[in-house]
Amino acid sequence: MSTRAAIVLDESPKDRWSRERLAAIWPLVLRWFVPVVIGLMFLVPFVNDSRLQLQVLTIAFLNGALVAGLALSLGYTGVLNFSQGTFYGLGAYTTALLVTDYGLQFWLATLIAVAVTGVAGWLFSLSTGRVKGDYFALVSIALTIAFAQLCANLPSVTRGREGFFGLPEMRLFGLSFDDSLATYYLCLLMFAFVYVLMARVVRTFYGRSMLTVRYNDVAARSMGISTFTTKAISLTIGSAVAGLAGAFMVGSIQFIRPEDFGFNPSFMISLYVIIGGVGSLPAVVIVALVLTYLQEQFRGLGDYRVGVLGIVVIFAVFWRAGVLRDASWRLRQRLAGRRLRRKDAPDADV
């Protein structure tokens, strides 16, 4: 603490001015950065409309929506939820089943999938009444593993390990998911909708309640905030969003297998939230977009990608804990000290 206070005391007027400028501008940046990125994404197909590029970005949008939903529970409310991939899968399987076996229109199947995952998320949240903290993480991991196993071993409903493929043509707003450009725009619209909705939710008083629950649930209860309800709502909304993303995943990828919704993919989604940080929706969404894009772009690297991601996680955690800042400060201090000593050596009385 004392070292940081020293920095502020030594601050020149110019530094102070720029720090205050930054403090004034920062909220605006946080608020508008992602909307601007989304706006730019609408222009991408005019610059580069290669099929591969569009597909990679489409997957990034799906992940962006998933992460925006998960940010409510894992990021804001602090529920250790690693099950976002499961609700994504539940939405995808529900949609695929309704579209193929029941011949429903895509929009109707999507609505039903959102309702199903929302209810499932709410049921899942009931366990937060009894299971807290790390134990809830174990429950959510168990749920994720169980769901993937269930999908793989229930062939009469889920088509078993082969999964769904050869789905009928799906259309929304008159656009067909068989066209990669149309798919790109549909998924981008879905992502934009989810982001705006989540950004508005966290800006309401409920966003503050969620953060308060995260920091201290005893204090939250003493202010009349029901920790149980807050957790339930954040999980329900997040799951419903995952269901929506799952439906669009069926439309855009048109091929779903149980391993797409196992523990590893689900954990990856949680990782984006952890790297992006607590209580910052824009940051987690940007992290998800960038890392998904890079991972898809560098598929050629194979499993090395996981190693690189591991290094990214370590740096993100160090950065959040202030380790990097302290290290760089100490380094600068040391360099400055050396210069100082050389110059002032004769008079130095330290």
Add this chain to the structure above:
Amino acid sequence: MLTCDGLGIVFGGVVALSNVSFAVGPGHVLGVIGPNGSGKSTMVNIITGFYQPTTGSVKLDNIELTGKSPEIVRRMGIARTFQNLRLALEMTTLDNAMAGLNLYFAGDGTGVLRMAEAAVGMPSARRRAAEGRELAMEALASVDMAHRANVVVGSMSYGEQKRLELARAMALRPRVLFLDEPTAGLAPQEAQELMELMCGLARGSEDMTLVLIEHRLQLVLDVSDRVLVLDGGRLIADDTPVNISNNADVRRIYVGGE
């Protein structure tokens, strides 16, 4: 009027509080003193719903509060602070104070509909948000923290954080406010100032009861209208500050010996 009747609690065979009864009305400052482990905080935790009493009952204006959850107790108008600070350190001062207004924003139900209204941007929700901000700023101004509204809490001094916690608990104008060791960790000068601030606030409003749980005997005797003395989980005195300072039992506990 807050009425406690025969409150008692047993933790696995240890009697932490037994047969504590008292009543306190609005506009009063009630001091609660006693050595470590005498049951002061246990009593607050029972009244605010964090512990379920083994015996006895708590009533606010004849409404039964015994066994209600902390959320419900807060809804009934009983607020509290904690011995150790429990603020959201990465949020701003204003956001912390507004978190204390949760019940104002959420209304009577779970607040889900109100949240949906706010997310969609309905005019009523906008108005409520603006009014809530005003209330929070008033609460901050009352503890002289309005100029720190947009500062991140983690970067403020301990004394300022204490004042913020007070503002957060007071933001919704509770009918009874429990302050658990509000001056712990403060320098004597700061403690004195905070104490005067709090009692000024309590006496300024006609309908609020302030209950001070304190360690520093003299501070409590200076500001309270009435003082309860707890020792070993029992209520050993309930009297005016003058009588308490002359009470032989209290002297024995605080000074030791005769």
